[in-house]
């Protein structure tokens with residue numbers, strides 16, 4: 001098995017490696033830290049594995065943990081979030097929603113089954129979703145990359161593809177571009193839309209962005225890649241001075 005660049009990792013704190021998780025609150029950051037840590041460094045791949053598992057969803061995790069527990073040399077590759085559909089979008093989130101819906105439904109039925117109806121039975125959707133994110137984050141350590149490493153599995157974060165009959169390549173995470181950071185920022189703060197870029201998607205004239213000492217206009221503009229750990233500062237422009 002080979003990896004093209006095992007040292008490459010994504011900076012989750014920039015919002016780039018958010019994998020569509022919104023909002024990037026403490027719960028979702030916990031989830032990311034477990035399911036796709038921004039500072040993850042893929043291990044040096046072994047020449048041969050007994051088993052290479054593609055995908056860290058329910059099936060992959062159970063197979064990898066079971067096989068490693070039996071002494072097999074196991075690699076697991078996940079391109080997105082450890083835990084797959086079940087943890088991140090399916091079983092776990094749906095059960096928290098079902099629980100909330102059931103409670104509201106039961107409370108609304110209270111009077112009919114002999115209890116005084118509570119005065120204000122009203123769903124608080126933001127609170128329901130916050131609970132979903134909290135529970136999902138709490139459970140995510142069980143499926144986490146670090147836990148699987150501690151079980152003896154070589155965990156690779158990146159996209160796997162077959163490169164031969166007995167060969168798998170992993171394309172490690174790419175560093176984010178400035179444009180991708182803007183897209184993530186604008187998704188979280190819609191008021192920023194059109195302040196950084198114009199209708200054509202080009203950087204507005206009065207916006208200056210530096211990577212170290214270099215203006216990104218002198219690099220690759222919005223396509224400039226941000227090395228791990230980069231911090232992007234958006235400062236208000238000072239008119240007339």
Ligand SMILES: Cc1cc2nc3c(=O)[nH]c(=O)nc-3n(C[C@H](O)[C@H](O)[C@H](O)COP(=O)(O)OP(=O)(O)OC[C@H]3O[C@@H](n4cnc5c(N)ncnc54)[C@H](O)[C@@H]3O)c2cc1C
Nearest residue numbers: 055057058059060077078079080084085086090091159160
């Ligand atoms: C709303 C909902 C509720 C559900 N509730 C339940 C329930 O209560 N109980 C239950 O048993 N099941 C439930 N399920 C079903 C459950 O989520 C799936 O059965 C389970 O996720 C399947 O696991 P999997 O590992 O086969 O696939 P997935 O969970 O889809 O995992 C596949 C993983 O492979 C990764 N991957 C794909 N291609 C590559 C590649 N080339 N390189 C690296 N990684 C790759 C993906 O990113 C993903 O993480 C529910 C599903 C949904 C949608």
